[in-house]
Amino acid sequence: xxxxxxxxxxxxxxxxxxxxxxxxxxxxxxxxxxxxxxxxxxxxxxxxxxxxxxxxxxxxxxxxxxxxxxx
Numbered sequence: 001x002x003x004x005x006x007x008x009x010x011x012x013x014x015x016x017x018x019x020x021x022x023x024x025x026x027x028x029x030x031x032x033x034x035x036x037x038x039x040x041x042x043x044x045x046x047x048x049x050x051x052x053x054x055x056x057x058x059x060x061x062x063x064x065x066x067x068x069x070x071x
Contacts, residue, residue, distance in 0.1 A: 035059050042066070 025031040039056075040063045041049035053062040 036061065038063050040065055 022031070026033060037060045039049075039052055039060065041052070042065050046064065049062050049064055056062060
């Protein structure tokens with residue numbers, strides 16, 4: 001949810017621990033993550049990242065890293 005340029009990330013459909021079995025599937029190689037297409041941008045490229053995010057499709061996502069390239 002985005003409001004006043006602040007993004008709130010949370011869950012409302014699953015209990016907080018629901019991601020743990022999902023991570024187990026990923027670790028075991030039983031869940032194909034290749035359809036998810038992350039695109040990383042550094043903080044100085046924020047405007048470009050926002051433009052990309054506005055056009056992203058269902059399994060495309062944008063990751064903003066610090067200027068050093070670290071998340």
